[in-house]
Amino acid sequence: MFRCEHIPRSGNWIKRALYLLTPALILSTLIAVHHLKDNANVVSMSQNEAIWFILQLTKEYSEFIYQLQNYQFGNTSHADMMVQYEILWSRFNTITHNDLVVHLSQFNGLIPEFTARFEQIQAIEAQLLNLPVSGNFEPVVHYIRADFESLVAFLNEKFRLTSGDMSHRIQAITQIEQLIQFLLFSTFLMGSLMAYVLLRESRTHHFLAMNDSLTGIHNRLWLNHKLRELTEFNQPFTFYLIDLDGFKTINDTLGHHAGDELLKVVATRLSRLSCQHYFAARMGGDEFAVIELCGPTGACHHATCIPEQLAAVFRRPARYAGEKHDISASIGVSQFPGGAHSISEVLRQADFAMYEVKQSGKDGLRFFQPASPETAKITKDENSPSPTSDLAH
16 A cells, blocks of 8 residues: 655755765774884884894893903903903993884883993993903902892883883784774775765665655656556556546646645545555556456455545545535546556546546546447447438539
């Protein structure tokens, strides 16, 4: 059964907002992913670079302490000890003055710390050179060992993942990951909302294309589609063609606004018939159509339902132009496939039956009745010229 629907509002501002927000979210996601990649690369390269240089530095530092102690106990020469000092010196110099060491600067205060310790190592060079003469090993060994232990403790704290500078990097990566998850969810939400808006808009356009803009019920385009569908599936139905009586007079005397009011009243009544298995449409102008579906055998459900309901529709006065007026309609009826075998026959037969109602004084309903052979022969004979007439000519 036909139900009168309201045209949904598309909400153009929502669609415009979605068109702006969705690309912005996608761009934000790409930027966040780029930052995540950069931070991950910084963490990875910083760790790898720092670990290599620090391992080399601490290795040479511990080797220098070992050589210094061996020299103290006479197990190596002063020259070998100083060679190890030069190697340690070069390690410090590589870290503090090498342009290729770029990622160590990511750690706050690391380069200044190494620079300060390098200066301290340089400061004891004179004492190391003077050891063969002074023989004062204890202060130098104690200083070097204390500085090495302090350096190790500093590096352990600086490169610990759960604290220090690396923890800030790890926390930043975690925050970016959370941001990306939020952006992806928001993008999915915006995409879903956009799909919903587009689907709703598509349904709105379809509704506008298939429904009459004045009355809200189905229009002629929908009616043609429906008739084609029913005939293709060989679905039996009864077709009612309704033409309002005196509609032109109403437009001419009371104005088109009054005529529009009457059309709306009739459309509303047709859409609210209490019968089932039917559809109502406006064909245009003052013409309406009702399709009543029938059973597989061709017998319509409650065969007398629609005629009775249509009689009730036009029996009641309608209010338009500020007053109640009596209304009537001429209704022609055809059937598929019992009488008609195509859409054109359905329309033609209903139109012929409706025209007969008009000729008989209007305000009525008539089923199309095919002419009997006898009637057809009499009609043909009446319209044919007589032999006498032929001779006269």
